[in-house]
Amino acid sequence: MEAELQVLWAAIVAYVLSGVIAIFGVALGRHRERIVLGLIVLGLTLQTVSLGMRWSRIGHGPFITLFEILNSNVWSLMLVFAIAYWRIPKLRPSAAVVMPVMFVLMGWLMLAHPGEGHFPPTYRTPWLYIHIGMAKVFLGATLVALGIAGIVLLRRFGVGIRRFANLPDDSRLDELAYRFMALALVFDTLMLITGAIWAQDAWGRYWAWDPLETWSFITWLLLAFAIHMRLTFRPHPVRNAWMIVAVFVLAFLTFFGVPFVSESAHKGAV
Amino acid sequence: MRARASTWPAFFSWTLGALASLRLTLVLIVLLAPAVVLALNFEEWRSWPLAIPLAGLAVNLLAALATRPAFRVQPALVVFHLSLGALLLLIALGRLSYLRGTLELTEGALFDGDLTTVDAGPFHAGRLKEVRFAHDGFTIGYDPGLKRNTTRNPVRWLDESGRWRKSVIGDHHPLVIGKYRFYTSHNKGFAAVLSVESEGSLPRTTVVHFPSYPINEFGQTNELQLGDAGGNVWMLLDFDEVILDPARKSEFRLPTDYQLIVRDGDARHELSTGNAVSLKGVTLRFEGLRTWMGYNVFYDWTLPWLAATSALAVLSLGWHFVGKFRLKAWDN
Numbered sequence: 365m366e367a368e369l370q371v372l373w374a375a376i377v378a379y380v381l382s383g384v385i386a387i388f389g390v391a392l393g394r395h396r397e398r399i400v401l402g403l404i405v406l407g408l409t410l411q412t413v414s415l416g417m418r419w420s421r422i423g424h425g426p427f428i429t430l431f432e433i434l435n436s437n438v439w440s441l442m443l444v445f446a447i448a449y450w451r452i453p454k455l456r457p458s459a460a461v462v463m464p465v466m467f468v469l470m471g472w473l474m475l476a477h478p479g480e481g482h483f484p485p486t487y488r489t490p491w492l493y494i495h496i497g498m499a500k501v502f503l504g505a506t507l508v509a510l511g512i513a514g515i516v517l518l519r520r521f522g523v524g525i526r527r528f529a530n531l532p533d534d535s536r537l538d539e540l541a542y543r544f545m546a547l548a549l550v551f552d553t554l555m556l557i558t559g560a561i562w563a564q565d566a567w568g569r570y571w572a573w574d575p576l577e578t579w580s581f582i583t584w585l586l587l588a589f590a591i592h593m594r595l596t597f598r599p600h601p602v603r604n605a606w607m608i609v610a611v612f613v614l615a616f617l618t619f620f621g622v623p624f625v626s627e628s629a630h631k632g633a634v
Numbered sequence: 635m636r637a638r639a640s641t642w643p644a645f646f647s648w649t650l651g652a653l654a655s656l657r658l659t660l661v662l663i664v665l666l667a668p669a670v671v672l673a674l675n676f677e678e679w680r681s682w683p684l685a686i687p688l689a690g691l692a693v694n695l696l697a698a699l700a701t702r703p704a705f706r707v708q709p710a711l712v713v714f715h716l717s718l719g720a721l722l723l724l725i726a727l728g729r730l731s732y733l734r735g736t737l738e739l740t741e742g743a744l745f746d747g748d749l750t751t752v753d754a755g756p757f758h759a760g761r762l763k764e765v766r767f768a769h770d771g772f773t774i775g776y777d778p779g780l781k782r783n784t785t786r787n788p789v790r791w792l793d794e795s796g797r798w799r800k801s802v803i804g805d806h807h808p809l810v811i812g813k814y815r816f817y818t819s820h821n822k823g824f825a826a827v828l829s830v831e832s833e834g835s836l837p838r839t840t841v842v843h844f845p846s847y848p849i850n851e852f853g854q855t856n857e858l859q860l861g862d863a864g865g866n867v868w869m870l871l872d873f874d875e876v877i878l879d880p881a882r883k884s885e886f887r888l889p890t891d892y893q894l895i896v897r898d899g900d901a902r903h904e905l906s907t908g909n910a911v912s913l914k915g916v917t918l919r920f921e922g923l924r925t926w927m928g929y930n931v932f933y934d935w936t937l938p939w940l941a942a943t944s945a946l947a948v949l950s951l952g953w954h955f956v957g958k959f960r961l962k963a964w965d966n
Contacts, residue, residue, distance in 0.1 A: 452964055452965040453965060454965055485782070549951065578671075585670070592659050
């Protein structure tokens with residue numbers, strides 16, 4: 365276990381360095397985008413190795429304990445953000461918003477106990493990977509939208525106006541954020557559907573009003589509300605940005621809060 | 635008269651327009667969210683508080699389809715919203731005709747359609763009484779710390795053509811007969827098989843299920859009714875050996891050295907397999923020990939339709955957004 369934790373620590377160091385360089389790059393007006401992307405890719409490579417070592421040692425993926433769930437989500441969120449950072453250069457300054465959020469998750473990960481948990485037999489199904497994969501893309505898309513919304517809000521409060529001046533105007537950023545919210549809606553829907561299919565096979569019910577599935581549905585409703593509100597009122601990008609923040613906060617609390625405050629996140633799951 | 639005639643279509647048109655409003659959609663979504671939170675916390679609040687905003691959203695959608703040409707010209711969006719409406723309808727139909735229940739079945743015994751607990755919709759008209767299956771024991775592995783692992787439960791079941799078939803169920807592989815789905819549960823244990831013979835009646839075989847094991851490891855007792863005149867006798871399955879060792883990997887199995895303790899008032903009898911005892915004119919013979927398995931039963935004919943409609947919903951949503959975003963690059 366020591367070796368896999370050391371590799372994980374190295375990955376976290378690479379992520380933190382990339383975040384610090386991204387934040388100072390925005391603050392000082394120095395573009396170090398290749399270095400930032402390179403460090404994120406290095407972090408991802410190291411974390412993949414660490415996850416692989418653990419997987420091979422304990423015989424199952426990172427799906428059970430708080431440590432494993434945080435670990436796999438740091439990996440998936442960094443992966444989604446890295447792809448967006450690489451493919452859409454205009455949103456690269458949003459790393460200054462996204463990385464502090466990731467620092468919170470990474471700090472929590474470092475504090476979590478890396479012990480093992482029991483892997484229930486009902487988890488031995490391809491639906492586990494499909495369901496969790498959809499959830500990770502959903503949260504990743506919401507994170508990217510949050511980064512864009514953060515730029516809109518920072519400009520609104522007069523922070524970094526000069527540094528973000530070469531970015532598209534608020535309405536174009538809003539349009540880009542909307543695309544990621546739409547992507548999030550598709551994958552959130554897929555997450556709910558695949559979760560229901562798995563639950564039907566594993567526990568004999570597709571819906572049981574357990575806290576995690578119910579709060580996931582409420583997150584889906586808020587996402588649907590945010591998209592309908594945008595269509596109905598054509599609100600100012602700042603209001604849309606606040607809606608994105610609300611969706612991300614609810615999704616974050618559902619992902620990382622509900623399973624650890626509820627006695628039975630998914631009834632019968634273990 | 636003419637004025638009144640022209641007022642009604644105008645009023646109808648205004649009402650339809652109001653019902654089709656996207657503002658109303660937002661209000662109804664806002665109403666639905668607290669209804670879902672209520673449903674999470676209070677079981678008795680899972681019908682009307684949800685039904686009202688959901689019915690409102692269905693009306694809102696139909697009105698939008700009738701009055702909004704801009705909505706109608708987006709076929710993928712229309713299909714997505716209609717799929718959501720169809721999902722609501724299917725869920726409602728499913729709630730009217732579902733069945734959920736539990737049963738305990740002794741190894742080798744035939745399920746005859748009787749359930750221990752039943753919860754069914756008002757229009758459930760399934761054919762559970764015709765369902766027949768039996769199980770041939772099971773294996774359940776346990777990891778250290780008594781963590782339950784894989785369940786394998788071989789079953790024999792009668793198919794619709796009247797032929798007996800075999801399969802192995804457990805964990806996420808239910809036994810599906812007709813539209814009934816039988817799931818193994820964590821509930822399982824030991825069953826004492828007894829033959830009961832009383833004067834003037836034919837001998838019969840009966841089974842006593844002891845409470846679920848290992849959760850009731852120190853409470854393996856139950857009662858048996860001997861008949862109208864005999865009253866109840868108390869029984870204990872007594873064994874000292876460790877079946878499931880919390881310190882290491884183990885497997886659920888029958889004990890090898892056991893006795894059935896039968897208590898009738900102050901009289902206490904210890905029976906090994908094959909022993910008999912006479913109680914109040916009734917002869918009770920302990921024939922042996924078997925396992926029993928607890929099953930959860932679920933019936934909902936809408937399941938394949940729900941799956942198909944969900945797939946249609948998400949495909950049409952994806953199709954809508956792809957069509958919307960493909961005209962302009964993401965990095966433009």
